[in-house]
Amino acid sequence: MRILSVFASLLLLMTLTGCGSDAETSSASGDTASSAATEAVSEVTIKPAGNQMKYEQEDFTVEAGSEVMLTFDNVSTSAAMKHNVVILTGTGEDMVQRVGTAALQAAENEYIPEDDAVLAATDLADPGETVTMTFTAPSEPGTYTYICTFPGHYMMMQGTMTVV
Ligand SMILES: [Cu+2]
Structure with missing residues (x-):
């Protein structure tokens, strides 16, 4: 019974990506450190x-x-403002430069380069489009930079995910 319900919440997680519903997931009631999963x-x-x-x-x-x-909701209306959200495995100008530059050669992969520093990435969203992704936050507390890898954007278009 318990295994079944875990399986059901995994399924729910997968389907949530598509429909954007705000259904609640069954979370563990225990507050112990071992319940992290x-x-x-x-x-x-x-x-x-x-x-x-x-x-x-x-x-x-x-x-x-x-x-x-x-969820990335691309509310822009200008045709040049295609965007994504690419979360990196750390922070720092070197990593941002490397991934941002490599992205220029990755047009066929929606500008997401094959690089170990890419932790998670949304699809490219056209103006007016909304894209969603699900990922597991790093187990290591710290700061993680996210950038838009559409050509010309990464220098300006950055943010920080803090893991606590
Ligand atoms: Cu962008």
């Missing part, structure tokens, strides 16, 4: 600042090891 889903929504090459939400915080459902 059954943390509730945190939901994060990020938008661009209008037609600027900039995120409106330049930081958010999640719990270590938790499941995160991140």
Whole structure:
């Protein structure tokens, strides 16, 4: 019975990605450290600042090891303002430069380069489009940079995910 319900919440997690429903997941009632694997889903929504090459939400915080459902709502109206959200495995100018530059060669993969520093990435969202992804937050508390890898954007379009 218990295994079944865990399985059901995993299924729910997978289907949530598509429909954006706000159904609750069954989270463990215990508050012990060992329950980290059954943390509730945190939901994060990020938008661009209008037609600027900039995120409106330049930081958010999640719990270590938790499941995160991140929605990027591209509210821009300018055709050049295609965006994504690419979360890196750390922070620092070197990593940002490397991934941002490599992305230029990854047009066929929605500008997401094959690089170990890519922790999670949304699809590319056209103006007016909303994309969602689900990922597991790192188990290591710290700061993690996110960038838009659409050509020309990563220098300006950055934010910080804090894991606590
Ligand atoms: Cu962008």
